[in-house]
Amino acid sequence: MHSEEDAASACAHATALIAAGRLAEAREVAETALETDGPEPTLLLVVARAHMAEDEDDHDDDAERVFRRALDLFPDHVDLLAGYAELCLRSDALDRPGRHARGPVLLERLRELAPDSPQLLRATASTSVLATAVAKGPSAALVQSLDLLQALTTAASPEAAEKDARRRAALAPYDRRLAVLDATLTALARPGRAPLRLLVRRRPEYLFLAQLTVAVLLLARHVLGPFPLWVTCAVVVLLQLPLLALRLLLRGARARGGARASGASAAGPAPAEPPLPAVRPYTRRQLVLIGAGAALAFSAFVTTTVLTHLEDIAYPRYEAAAPYTFRGMTRTDTGDELDTTAASDPSGRVAAAFTYFYTGGSGDGSELAVTASTGDFHDATAAMVYESDTLLSSTPGVGSLDDSWRADAGAYGGWMQCSRYVEYITGEHKAICFWADKGSMGSVSFKASDMSHADVEGLARTTRQTVLLPASSDS
Incomplete structure (x- = not known):
């Protein structure tokens, strides 16, 4: 059996190793002395504090096991009680509710044994989050x-x-x-x-x-x-x-x-x-x-x-301004085109809607029909126009499709796609262009037997910019 001086020397050496950050070596020195000299409270405290200094959950669990073993042997040792109280009070009340709840009990025991001791003051300070952070020191x-x-x-x-x-x-x-x-x-x-x-x-x-x-x-x-x-x-x-x-x-x-x-x-x-x-x-x-x-x-x-x-939620405002005559054709008024869709729109996003027919012309670009809606379409996407198979299939009179292409939407921006087709009732060659932006959407169709892509796009853009005008700021 070694002397108390050997245990004290081992404790001092292990404490110095903790101060130098060599925590595993500190535990090894203290545990070796414990195996040689038997249970000794200061050595057990050093082992527990070397685990606590790791600042990891697993090591905190190991430290608690050492404290509980030590207090079973030395139930009234003030330093052990204070060290265990610090561990418990600094633990997370959500992750370790049982451990955290033991902290006040240990403090009460410390007050009974050493009411004015520095150990009690240090353990009491552990209840402060700020004190815990300061005790850990800089990383x-x-x-x-x-x-x-x-x-x-x-x-x-x-x-x-x-x-x-x-x-x-x-x-x-x-x-x-x-x-x-x-x-x-x-x-x-x-x-x-x-x-x-x-x-x-x-x-x-x-x-x-x-x-x-x-x-x-x-x-x-x-x-x-x-x-x-x-x-x-x-x-x-x-x-x-x-x-x-x-x-x-x-x-x-x-x-x-x-x-x-x-x-x-x-x-x-x-x-x-x-x-x-x-x-x-x-x-x-x-x-x-x-x-x-x-x-x-x-x-x-x-x-x-x-x-x-x-x-993203902003959108341009337009006013319907379809002229009475356009390219030599006359607008047909039925009296109830405007706002019928807006009145039936439950979402309230459509501010106005209209369909107008222009007749009286001859050749390509005549017998023009334009349908449009204005309102809040800020979530409109290109897919609504470019994936126009559904739109074409729901358009009356569309027979065999000749070709489709993405067109330049023009000054109003947004997206436009045009198609040429044969009207199944009359056998006439026609074109239809769909457009959409964040403030309007619609389509325009007309005769187009010999019109090029550029001519079709140009007439569609002109029609769109004629029947829709940007709303004034005070409207």
């Missing part, structure tokens, strides 16, 4: 980034920073933080990585400019005219590439530095104070830059989302 990635920024900004050159980090890491090979800094500076010192070193020193400024660029691109689509959204997405990806390259480099350096520190054999326990200074947070200016960039990008995203929605 390894943040510590690495800030150490790297400090080294590059204070050294005379990147080479000098690398040389100093290598010297300090050699003096304390067990120190994970120094080993990670050394590995990071070594990786950044390689040829061609000057842009990444600049990104380290100017990351807040780069993030601000990147977010400002994205915001400008999002708003430019509505100010300068629409351009493909993939252009903005491509720029975002390109702006992320340097950050991704730096992130991968830092992650690899953390892994190499951590492995080197874990494999190093220290001559004795790790020093109480790390050789590097405390981690310095970002300056106020840097935080303002990062926050301003994020706010700009978020505001631009919200604005472009709203504008896109408004553009």
Whole structure:
């Protein structure tokens, strides 16, 4: 059986390993001492805290098992009760409701045994979410980034920073933080990585400019005219590439530095104070830059989302203005064409509808019939026109189809498709063109025995622009 001094030495060594981030080794040292010396409360506490320091659910489960085993043996040990209370109170009440509920019970027991003890104060502070975050400290990635920024900004050159980090890491090979800094500076010192070193020193400024660029691109689509959204997405990806390259480099350096520190054999326990200074947070200016960039990008995203929605639901307004005569033909009025469809439309999307016939002409382009509806068709699509087989099959008089093609919709925009066919009753060759935009849809048909595609399209566009006029802003 070893002496109490051996157990105390093993506890001190394991505690120093926890401080150096070598958690698995700390557990191994403490568990070996437990196997040799038997149950000892401080060693059991070290094992539990080494599990808690991993900050993972599985290790939290292991820590709870150690605490429960230890308290079965030492039910009134204040440090064990305080440590278990911290674990329970910091657990998620939804994921681990039983564990979280044990926290107040353990606190009450601590108040009975040690009402004014520092252990009780520390455990009580664990009920604060902010205290939990502070207790965990900055992440390894943040510590690495800030150490790297400090080294590059204070050294005379990147080479000098690398040389100093290598010297300090050699003096304390067990120190994970120094080993990670050394590995990071070594990786950044390689040829061609000057842009990444600049990104380290100017990351807040780069993030601000990147977010400002994205915001400008999002708003430019509505100010300068629409351009493909993939252009903005491509720029975002390109702006992320340097950050991704730096992130991968830092992650690899953390892994190499951590492995080197874990494999190093220290001559004795790790020093109480790390050789590097405390981690310095970002300056106020840097935080303002990062926050301003994020706010700009978020505001631009919200604005472009709203504008896109408004553009999607917007539609042009038209007024029916079919002239009495057109191309030498006379309009036939039946008296009830206008608004009959609008009155029967239950959705309320059709503002007006009409069908007019023009007769009295001769040859191609005569005996013209035009049917149109105006209203809110903001969700109209090209398929409504280009997939016109259904429209043709429901059009009276269409016999054999000669050909169909997509036509230029003209100044009003939207989509147009024309077809030439033989009317099955009269045997005449005719043409019909369907159009649609977000404010109107309709068709025009006429004689077309010898008309070319261009002539058919031209007459259809002229008819559309004659019978429909853009509504005045005050109408």
